[in-house]
Amino acid sequence: MTANLSTTSYALLGLLVFDSTTSEQGLTGYELKQRADRTLRFYWVSPATSQIYTELDRLNRHGYVDAIDDTSGKRNTRRFRITGVGRDSLTTWLHTSEHDFPILKHPIALRLLMGSLMGPGEVESMLDSYVEALGARRHELEAVRDMLGDDDSVAYPARVAEWGLAYYDSEVEIVNKLRKDL
Amino acid sequence: MTANLSTTSYALLGLLVFDSTTSEQGLTGYELKQRADRTLRFYWVSPATSQIYTELDRLNRHGYVDAIDDTSGKRNTRRFRITGVGRDSLTTWLHTSEHDFPILKHPIALRLLMGSLMGPGEVESMLDSYVEALGARRHELEAVRDMLGDDDSVAYPARVAEWGLAYYDSEVEIVNKLRKDL
DNA sequence: TGTAGCATGTAAGCCGTTACATGATTGA
DNA sequence: TCAATCATGTAACGGCTTACATGCTACA
Numbered sequence A, B: 001m002t003a004n005l006s007t008t009s010y011a012l013l014g015l016l017v018f019d020s021t022t023s024e025q026g027l028t029g030y031e032l033k034q035r036a037d038r039t040l041r042f043y044w045v046s047p048a049t050s051q052i053y054t055e056l057d058r059l060n061r062h063g064y065v066d067a068i069d070d071t072s073g074k075r076n077t078r079r080f081r082i083t084g085v086g087r088d089s090l091t092t093w094l095h096t097s098e099h100d101f102p103i104l105k106h107p108i109a110l111r112l113l114m115g116s117l118m119g120p121g122e123v124e125s126m127l128d129s130y131v132e133a134l135g136a137r138r139h140e141l142e143a144v145r146d147m148l149g150d151d152d153s154v155a156y157p158a159r160v161a162e163w164g165l166a167y168y169d170s171e172v173e174i175v176n177k178l179r180k181d182l
Numbered sequence C: 001t002g003t004a005g006c007a008t009g010t011a012a013g014c015c016g017t018t019a020c021a022t023g024a025t026t027g028a
Numbered sequence D: 001t002c003a004a005t006c007a008t009g010t011a012a013c014g015g016c017t018t019a020c021a022t023g024c025t026a027c028a
Helices: A007-022 A029-038 A049-061 A084-096 A107-113 A120-148 A152-181 B007-022 B029-038 B049-061 B084-096 B107-113 B120-148 B152-181
Strands: A065-070 A077-082 A103-105 B065-070 B077-082 B103-105
Touching (some): A007 A049, A007 A084, A029 A049, A049 A065, A049 A077, A107 B007, A107 B152, A152 B107, A152 B152, B007 B077, B007 B084, B029 B049, B029 B077, B049 B065, B049 B077, B120 B152
Antiparallel strands (some): A065 A077, A103 B103, B065 B077
């Protein structure tokens, strides 16, 4: 009877597990969206805010998270905490679900495929601006990596961030070489 | 009044442009799906067969492709050819649409993020089987690269395939290093 | 006073998938 | 004759986005 949740649901559940190890009160939907923007975005997706609330409600219906009305602050809000059941479900998912191959949606490579329909100058400027965008992304991810620090408790997230950085570096190298080969 | 088509639509239109330079009769939906499996899959997506026909009908409604009933063979089928209007639309799209940053949906990285919920042995075997899957993928893409040959007319597709190969190689390297660091 | 950020949602709709249905041809 | 491949679709539905609505708080 294990519920059939989407990968995105489990990803959010994962963020809530991490929160539960460092804090007591849980996260608001708004805060969860921010965490997703900082981490999930690089390896998965950062769902729209509206989607976050939808998933949170779904997780709540399954008993995977508790929703606690927080009226202590100036503003009323709901805080979400993962439950024991939720943690079990996440662990089960990690153990049993298929390890799908990554999906890459690469508009730049797609356009390059049709490079003969673009001018050579246009192709080059496309690649240049992609390298620039990679630099910006790398910068953002580097900030995330630095924020994590070197504590053992975040060893895995740190390794994943480094993976992302290495990927961006390799991509820059590949594209620069490609530019020369054209 | 430029129609608002999805990137996938334009990607398929791109396949039809390539076909038009090498052949006269056009492609059937079935053949188009095969081409997508061989090329688009690696950098974008290969839409389901049903989706191919849906897109083909849409492109036809816009006048971007001609649908020709082919009763010459043993089997009746419809062949699709890109029109001048379609070619213009594709070129315009290449010139004007936004160069979105690639989207990576990486279940392995996502799981690694929660590595502390898995056993260390399980993490390692996950990474091992990912490296294996990368090898298989690389093999498939290599066949595509080889099939293309070194003709100038396919210089761009060839470069894109090489990009993909370099990416897979880099990914293997990164993961192997990661495994040691754990 | 007004803009930015906090906080939570609903509604509509697109893109794409899986499941299913149909039927013809090729070759073992 | 039976499975595989060719060939074309429809139906249902899931996941996710954009657009929109609401209202409060902090601060310049």
